[in-house]
Amino acid sequence: MPFKYHLNEPHLDEKEIEYVTQVLKMGWLSAGGSFTKRFEDAFAEMVGVKHALAVQSGTAALHTAMLALGVKTGDKVVVPNYTCGACVSSVLQTGATPVIIDVDPHNFGMDLAILEEVLSTQKIKTVMVVHVYGLPCKNFEQIAQLCQKHNVPLLEDASEAHGSVLNGKKIGSFGDVAAFSVRSEKMIGVGEGGLVVTNNKEYYDKAKFYASRAAPHRGEKDPWHHKYIYTDVGMNYLLPHTLGAIGLAQVEKFPEILRRKQMVGELYRTLFKDVPGIKLQEIAPGSEPCYWLNCVMLNKPEEVVRKIGNELMKQGIEIRPAFWPLGDLNAFKSYAYKSQENGKKIFQSLIVLPSSVKLAENNGQGVREIVEIVKNVLKQY
Ligand SMILES: *Cc1c(COP(=O)(O)O)cnc(C)c1O
Numbered sequence: 534m535p536f537k538y539h540l541n542e543p544h545l546d547e548k549e550i551e552y553v554t555q556v557l558k559m560g561w562l563s564a565g566g567s568f569t570k571r572f573e574d575a576f577a578e579m580v581g582v583k584h585a586l587a588v589q590s591g592t593a594a595l596h597t598a599m600l601a602l603g604v605k606t607g608d609k610v611v612v613p614n615y616t617c618g619a620c621v622s623s624v625l626q627t628g629a630t631p632v633i634i635d636v637d638p639h640n641f642g643m644d645l646a647i648l649e650e651v652l653s654t655q656k657i658k659t660v661m662v663v664h665v666y667g668l669p670c671k672n673f674e675q676i677a678q679l680c681q682k683h684n685v686p687l688l689e690d691a692s693e694a695h696g697s698v699l700n701g702k703k704i705g706s707f708g709d710v711a712a713f714s715v716r717s718e719k720m721i722g723v724g725e726g727g728l729v730v731t732n733n734k735e736y737y738d739k740a741k742f743y744a745s746r747a748a749p750h751r752g753e754k755d756p757w758h759h760k761y762i763y764t765d766v767g768m769n770y771l772l773p774h775t776l777g778a779i780g781l782a783q784v785e786k787f788p789e790i791l792r793r794k795q796m797v798g799e800l801y802r803t804l805f806k807d808v809p810g811i812k813l814q815e816i817a818p819g820s821e822p823c824y825w826l827n828c829v830m831l832n833k834p835e836e837v838v839r840k841i842g843n844e845l846m847k848q849g850i851e852i853r854p855a856f857w858p859l860g861d862l863n864a865f866k867s868y869a870y871k872s873q874e875n876g877k878k879i880f881q882s883l884i885v886l887p888s889s890v891k892l893a894e895n896n897g898q899g900v901r902e903i904v905e906i907v908k909n910v911l912k913q914y
Pocket of ligand 1: 592619663692716725
C-alpha cells in the first residue's frame with residue numbers, strides 16, 4: 534500500500550531546477566564549481582562558522598574531519614552507541630579504534646559520566662558527539678568543557694541537527710570540527726552529500742587536502758612538475774558541481790524548511806503531551822531543536838512495539854525503527870565500552886514517525902491525523 538504520510542520528503546521547487554540547469558549549461562560538472570563554493574559559503578554562514586567544505590556524504594565528512602584532526606591507526610575515538618553506523622565506520626576507516634559508550638536514556642545523547650570515566654582512564658584522540666534526531670545533546674556544554682580540560686578535540690556530528698540552537702549558539706559551531714550530512718532525507722538534501730565545518734583554518738586546509746587526493750599542488754598553474762605529486766594517502770571526496778547547485782538552493786530556502794519542521798515537531802509535542810504510555814525524547818535545557826525526526830517511546834514489550842509499528846504502516850503511516858545500538862552489533866561488539874543498556878532500551882521501545890515539511894500544511898492537519906491514529910492503535914495493544 535502506498536503511504537499516506539511519508540517519513541521525510543525533500544523540499545524541492547523551481548530553484549533547484551534553475552541552478553542545476555545553469556550548471557549543465559556551464560558544462561563543468563566536477564568538484565570545484567562556483568555553485569559549490571557559494572553553497573559552502575552560505576552553509577558556513579548558516580552555521581555561524583568561518584569555513585565549510587562540501588563532500589560526497591556525511592560519512593565522508595566524518596572521515597575527512599577526523600583526518601583533519603590527525604586521527605590515525607592506534608588512536609582511540611569515543612563514539613556514542615545510539616546513532617548511525619557511519620559514526621563507527623568512519624573511525625575504523627582512519628585506522629583508529631572506536632570506544633563505543635552508552636547514551637542518556639531520555640535524550641539519547643552521549644552520557645557525560647561515562648565520557649568522564651573514559652577520558653580520565655584512557656588516552657583518547659577525539660570525542661564524537663551526536664545530536665540525535667536534531668535535539669542538542671544533553672549536558673553538551675559540560676561535555677565540551679570536559680574535552681577541553683583533557684585537551685581532546687571535539688568532533689560534532691551534526692548530521693541531524695541543521696539549524697538547532699543551544700543557548701543562543703548554533704549546533705555545529707561548538708566543536709573543533711563538525712560534520713553534517715545533506716543526503717536527501719536530512720534537514721536539507723542534495724541526494725548524497727555532506728559538509729565539514731570549522732572555525733580553524735588549519736583544520737579546514739587539512740580537510741580539503743585529504744578530501745582532494747592529498748595532492749597539495751594540483752591547483753597550480755605549471756602543469757609539469759606539480760599536479761600529480763601526492764604527499765599522503767588521500768580521498769576523492771569533493772562534491773560535484775550539480776549537487777553543489779542543489780545545495781545552494783536548499784540553503785537559500787532553509788529558513789522556511791526550518792520553520793515548518795519546527796512547527797511539525799512542536800505540534801507533535803503538544804498533541805502527545807500527557808498521552809498515557811507514550812514518552813517523548815527529552816529536550817535538554819536551553820535547546821531550540823530543529824526537530825529533524827519525531828519519535829515516541831512506548832511503554833510496551835519489544836514484540837508489541839513492533840506489532841504497533843506494523844499496524845501503523847498498514848494504516849498508511851511510514852514509520853522507522855530506532856537505531857540498533859552500535860555496541861550491540863556483531864560487527865562492532867568488540868569496541869563496546871561496558872554496558873550498552875540504555876541504547877538497547879531505546880531501541881526496544883521507540884518508533885520514528887513521519888516528520889516531513891509537508892506535514893506543516895493546513896495548520897498541521899497531517900500531524901493531527903497521525904497522532905489520532907497512533908492513539909487509537911495504542912488502545913488496541
Ligand atoms: C545520516 C547520518 C550520517 C551519515 O551521513 P550520510 O550522508 O548518510 O553518509 C552520520 N551520522 C549521523 C548522525 C547521521 O544521521
